[in-house]
Amino acid sequence: DGGITQSPKYLFRKEGQNVTLSCEQNLNHDAMYWYRQDPGQGLRLIYYSQIVNDFQKGDIAEGYSVSREKKESFPLTVTSAQKNPTAFYLCASTPQGQVKRNEQFFGPGTRLTVL
Amino acid sequence: DAKTTQPTSMDCAEGRAANLPCNHSTISGNEYVYWYRQIHSQGPQYIIHGLKNNETNEMASLIITEDRKSSTLILPHATLRDTAVYYCIVSANAGGTSYGKLTFGQGTILTVHP
Numbered sequence: 085d086g087g088i089t090q091s092p093k094y095l096f097r098k099e100g101q102n103v104t105l106s107c108e109q110n111l112n113h114d115a116m117y118w119y120r121q122d123p124g125q126g127l128r129l130i131y132y133s134q135i136v137n138d139f140q141k142g143d144i145a146e147g148y149s150v151s152r153e154k155k156e157s158f159p160l161t162v163t164s165a166q167k168n169p170t171a172f173y174l175c176a177s178t179p180q181g182q183v184k185r186n187e188q189f190f191g192p193g194t195r196l197t198v199l
Numbered sequence: 200d201a202k203t204t205q206p207t208s209m210d211c212a213e214g215r216a217a218n219l220p221c222n223h224s225t226i227s228g229n230e231y232v233y234w235y236r237q238i239h240s241q242g243p244q245y246i247i248h249g250l251k252n253n254e255t256n257e258m259a260s261l262i263i264t265e266d267r268k269s270s271t272l273i274l275p276h277a278t279l280r281d282t283a284v285y286y287c288i289v290s291a292n293a294g295g296t297s298y299g300k301l302t303f304g305q306g307t308i309l310t311v312h313p
Contacts, residue, residue: 129300129301132300172240176243190241190244
């Protein structure tokens with residue numbers, strides 16, 4: 085089955101620890117995105133990547149880092165510098181053919197709780 | 200990107216049409232109107248988009264006013280599974296090597312009841 089997978093669905097970490105969230109897609113999509121969602125709020129863009137080995141900061145990149153070594157993978161690291169990391173994290177991708185439609189395909193999300 | 204204004208919540212009876220309004224009075228000429236929805240604890244799902252003409256697909260219809268300052272998403276026969284948060288987003292379409300960015304506001308919570 086083609087799609088975007090995020091793992092794990094729920095993640096718990098202690099304060100001060102870095103944690104990496106996985107995002108994998110087998111849709112051959114070019115662009116990938118990371119969003120953060122807080123309760124009752126909309127999505128906010130953290131980072132996005134148009135091609136392998138290239139990525140740009142979104143609106144709330146502080147305290148986060150990403151890599152794009154492979155087209156299929158776009159992992160997000162939540163560092164200890166992120167002051168309020170507890171949130172629902174969503175990964176998305178866009179195929180080159182759909183770029184003019186701004187149609188983004190989303191994964192199921194990872195709910196991170198920092199204790 | 201232009202901002203949008205949506206009602207916080209709406210109710211709809213199952214089997215009836217759900218009409219979700221969106222105001223985007225500062226929309227620019229090159230900006231499209233997109234609709235996404237998010238079912239509880241899942242990722243958002245693309246529904247439909249349009250520039251100035253009305254659009255219809257298998258999920259919904261999009262009606263854009265002639266001055267493009269507002270639009271309405273129509274779910275013709277709402278079901279219980281349509282209960283979700285609906286986001287109206289205005290964004291310039293991506294082109295060439297530029298990939299689009301979407302700004303999700305708080306959306307409208309649509310509750311479909313039996």
